[in-house]
Amino acid sequence: MTKTNSTTFHFAIIFMLILEIKIQLSDGSEFLVDRSKRGLIHVPKDLSVKTTILDLSQNNISELRTSNILSLSKLKILIISHNQIQYLDLSVFKFNEELEYLDVSNNKLKKISCYPTVNLKHLDLSFNAFDALPICKEFGNMSQLEFLGLSATQLQKSNMLPIAHLHINKVLLILGNIYGEKEDPESLRDLNTENLHIVFPTRKEFHFILDVSASTAVSLELSNIKCVLDESECSYFLNVLSKLQKNSRLSNLTLNNIETTWYSFIRMLQLVWHTSIKYFSISHVKLQGHLGVIDFDYSDTSLKALSVHQVVSDVFNFPQSHLYRIFSNMNIQNFTVSGTHMFHMVCPSQMSPFLHLDFSDNLLTDTVFNNCGTLARLETLSLQMNKLKQLINIGHMTKEMKSLQQLDISQNSLSYDENEGYCSWTTSLLILNLSSNILTDSVFSCLPPRVRVLDLHNNRITRIPEDVTSLEALQELNVAFNSLLHLPGCGTFSSLSVLIIDYNSISNPSAHFFQSCQKIRSIKAGNNPFQCTCGLREFIQSIGQVSSEVVEGWPDSYKCDYPGSYKGTLLKDFRVSPLSCNPALLIVTIGVTGLVLAATLTVLCIYFDLPWYLRMMCQWIQTRHRARNIPLDKLQRAFQFHAFISYSEHDSAWVKSELLPNLEKEDIQICLHERNFVPGKSIVENIINCIEKSYKSIFVLSPNFVQSEWCHYELYFAHHNLFHEGSNNLILILLEPIPKYSIPSNYHKLKTLMAQRTYLEWPKEKSKHGLFWANLRASICIKLMEQTKE
Ligand SMILES: *[C@@H]1O[C@H](CO)[C@@H](O)[C@H](O)[C@H]1NC(C)=O
Numbered sequence: 001m002t003k004t005n006s007t008t009f010h011f012a013i014i015f016m017l018i019l020e021i022k023i024q025l026s027d028g029s030e031f032l033v034d035r036s037k038r039g040l041i042h043v044p045k046d047l048s049v050k051t052t053i054l055d056l057s058q059n060n061i062s063e064l065r066t067s068n069i070l071s072l073s074k075l076k077i078l079i080i081s082h083n084q085i086q087y088l089d090l091s092v093f094k095f096n097e098e099l100e101y102l103d104v105s106n107n108k109l110k111k112i113s114c115y116p117t118v119n120l121k122h123l124d125l126s127f128n129a130f131d132a133l134p135i136c137k138e139f140g141n142m143s144q145l146e147f148l149g150l151s152a153t154q155l156q157k158s159n160m161l162p163i164a165h166l167h168i169n170k171v172l173l174i175l176g177n178i179y180g181e182k183e184d185p186e187s188l189r190d191l192n193t194e195n196l197h198i199v200f201p202t203r204k205e206f207h208f209i210l211d212v213s214a215s216t217a218v219s220l221e222l223s224n225i226k227c228v229l230d231e232s233e234c235s236y237f238l239n240v241l242s243k244l245q246k247n248s249r250l251s252n253l254t255l256n257n258i259e260t261t262w263y264s265f266i267r268m269l270q271l272v273w274h275t276s277i278k279y280f281s282i283s284h285v286k287l288q289g290h291l292g293v294i295d296f297d298y299s300d301t302s303l304k305a306l307s308v309h310q311v312v313s314d315v316f317n318f319p320q321s322h323l324y325r326i327f328s329n330m331n332i333q334n335f336t337v338s339g340t341h342m343f344h345m346v347c348p349s350q351m352s353p354f355l356h357l358d359f360s361d362n363l364l365t366d367t368v369f370n371n372c373g374t375l376a377r378l379e380t381l382s383l384q385m386n387k388l389k390q391l392i393n394i395g396h397m398t399k400e401m402k403s404l405q406q407l408d409i410s411q412n413s414l415s416y417d418e419n420e421g422y423c424s425w426t427t428s429l430l431i432l433n434l435s436s437n438i439l440t441d442s443v444f445s446c447l448p449p450r451v452r453v454l455d456l457h458n459n460r461i462t463r464i465p466e467d468v469t470s471l472e473a474l475q476e477l478n479v480a481f482n483s484l485l486h487l488p489g490c491g492t493f494s495s496l497s498v499l500i501i502d503y504n505s506i507s508n509p510s511a512h513f514f515q516s517c518q519k520i521r522s523i524k525a526g527n528n529p530f531q532c533t534c535g536l537r538e539f540i541q542s543i544g545q546v547s548s549e550v551v552e553g554w555p556d557s558y559k560c561d562y563p564g565s566y567k568g569t570l571l572k573d574f575r576v577s578p579l580s581c582n583p584a585l586l587i588v589t590i591g592v593t594g595l596v597l598a599a600t601l602t603v604l605c606i607y608f609d610l611p612w613y614l615r616m617m618c619q620w621i622q623t624r625h626r627a628r629n630i631p632l633d634k635l636q637r638a639f640q641f642h643a644f645i646s647y648s649e650h651d652s653a654w655v656k657s658e659l660l661p662n663l664e665k666e667d668i669q670i671c672l673h674e675r676n677f678v679p680g681k682s683i684v685e686n687i688i689n690c691i692e693k694s695y696k697s698i699f700v701l702s703p704n705f706v707q708s709e710w711c712h713y714e715l716y717f718a719h720h721n722l723f724h725e726g727s728n729n730l731i732l733i734l735l736e737p738i739p740k741y742s743i744p745s746n747y748h749k750l751k752t753l754m755a756q757r758t759y760l761e762w763p764k765e766k767s768k769h770g771l772f773w774a775n776l777r778a779s780i781c782i783k784l785m786e787q788t789k790e
């Protein structure tokens with residue numbers, strides 16, 4: 001076992017222990033203090049008395065004294081591995097009566113002094129500098145001991161005696177370089193443990209003569225075995241293995257970190273074949289040399305499972321067919337070869353007992369087990385992480401595997417094109433893992449007909465075609481991490497109960513899903529770019545109707561992606577008004593609103609004469625506008641009056657009682673032709689005189705006026721072209737409506753003016769009079785020049 005390995009292993013144990021303690025102490029009274037990797041050279045003094053777990057690993061602490069930990073009466077776990085401690089007196093823990101777990105591995109311990117510490121369950125003294133095994137007679141009292149880690153460079157049988165009567169679950173023994181008489185081959189005879197792990201020195205040729213089978217272990221792990229010298233042919237280690245044949249208790253053997261030749265490697269397999277070992281695992285192997293034709297004796301084996309992990313070979317270029325033949329004809333149930341550069345495997349030459357084959361993480365191609373009829377008992381096969389390319393070939397490979405139920409071909413480069421032909425699979429296949437390949441929509445026409453669990457996650461599927469051959473047995477479908485745009489219906493998968501479809505491109509899932517998929521127990525559809533618009537409401541409602549356990553990850557992984565204003569909003573919180581989602585309702589609403597508006601307008605018009613107000617406003621605005629546009633000097637031409645007023649005799653009562661008072665009270669100068677009469681001139685001349693001296697001309701229009709007076713002006717206006725450039729000067733007040741027919745047909749100008757509606761209408765209602773006068777005054781109110789006013 002390497003350093004990292006052992007550390008990981010220890011951490012795993014610590015973690016499990018912590019978990020265990022957490023469970024035991026339901027009041028949460030455990031108190032973890034982590035001071036690892038702080039460069040400490042002493043045990044810190046500021047530790048809380050409540051501390052139950054103390055981690056001081058990976059510092060430079062060289063000493064551990066009673067005073068350091070005296071106060072920590074609750075301490076249960078102390079980890080002080082990877083420090084510089086050279087000497088340890090176990091009596092320092094005499095006041096830590098709760099201490100159960102002590103890890104002093106990876107220090108520089110040469111010596112320990114003992115003290116009865118009866119409560120320890122875990123004591124790790126491995127990876128230290130002891131010569132003899134650090135076992136003292138007090139250890140014999142540690143009846144709770146479950147794990148004991150030791151290290152030594154000498155092995156004496158007598159060393160083990162004090163603990164011979166204990167039943168220790170696991171013993172880890174780290175061996176330094178041992179030579180000659182310092183190694184007693186029988187040393188392990190009195191070791192009473194279920195699991196024994198012996199770590200031999202690294203980078204040293206294996207020279208041990210230790211009888212590893214002497215212990216009571218059921219499970220044995222041996223790490224760091226190097227035998228590469230050709231002349232010895234690994235005889236020391238092979239000797240050790242051959243002794244295992246005498247031991248009938250041993251059922252698990254694990255070899256770690258082996259450096260040897262191909263030939264010795266096969267010899268090791270051969271030796272183990274004839275022991276009582278059932279489970280044999282070899283990992284991290286470095287192999288040299290070539291392998292010639294070699295016979296392998298498969299007879300009389302107890303072996304059920306062989307695993308070979310992580311093999312690197314210096315020379316992997318010899319003809320490997322022998323090797324493959326040895327492998328493929330193994331008479332065991334489980335065979336694993338992973339993390340090697342194996343690029344082929346041949347078909348067993350006769351009916352094979354293989355039930356479970358795991359060839360993951362190799363370089364196998366589509367030709368593996370081509371037309372192989374001897375794997376008819378095989379139930380599970382993993383070809384994960386290889387170099388498989390065409391799905392159709394793999395389907396064909398399974399054809400003869402009549403018992404194959406589970407096939408893992410994930411993490412290859414598999415694709416399928418319908419033009420390649422018709423796919424056929426063994427009908428026994430129930431679980432198929434096709435994840436992490438480059439499969440597209442067409443994969444749905446190349447699937448085993450009775451598949452129950454199908455993993456297609458991380459492929460390139462955009463659509464599940466509706467016309468696929470129905471997969472009636474399919475219960476679990478994983479299509480996460482594809483590019484699907486829609487939720488599928490369950491028309492073709494009538495038994496579907498689990499659907500995983502998160503991380504796709506589904507923006508508008510259909511609400512019919514739950515109707516179509518009656519048997520669904522679980523759907524995971526989060527992390528899709530949901531488009532939060534009207535269409536989604538039904539889907540959200542339909543989720544609300546199913547039980548919350550059915551929708552995995554709801555509500556947290558279901559978020560709006562679009563429109564921008566809703567981005568990140570949980571679907572659960574997405575609300576949109578029913579109105580904007582229902583076109584009929586929207587039209588009705590707009591219609592009703594329109595009607596109400598129209599009715600209001602009508603009422604306003606009828607009862608409050610809205611148009612009149614609007615016209616007044618209009619004129620007001622126009623007047624203001626004009627006044628601003630006309631240059632001042634033009635305005636201030638020698639006018640003597642603000643306005644000239646012309647009216648019919650019939651309307652004189654209104655003019656005298658309403659118009660004049662209302663204008664003159666604001667200091668507006670008015671020219672009336674009868675009042676400002678210049679003797680000796682005709683009426684028309686007088687009128688024209690008045691018009692010329694006035695800034696504006698006001699005509700009080702009524703049917704009477706039109707009939708009797710208009711003629712006085714027609715000529716003048718026509719002559720002076722007043723209506724074109726000067727109509728600004730005209731103010732028409734419509735005192736009474738003038739019916740069109742009553743205007744004589746030759747009064748074109750009047751007709752034009754009336755049609756343009758450029759007159760002020762005298763309102764009958766008193767309430768409107770104020771606005772009328774204001775408007776009128778505004779249009780004639782200018783400052784007259786001083787000198788013109790005599
Ligand atoms: C063989 O492998 C299968 C599947 O990996 C496993 O369930 C079974 O426990 C293994 N059997 C033995 C004997 O190792």
Ligand SMILES: *[C@@H]1O[C@H](CO)[C@@H](O)[C@H](O)[C@H]1NC(C)=O
Nearest residue numbers: 384410411433435436453455
């Ligand atoms: C399929 O294989 C992948 C690894 O490639 C694994 O993560 C996944 O759990 C497997 N699926 C099933 C259904 O076992």
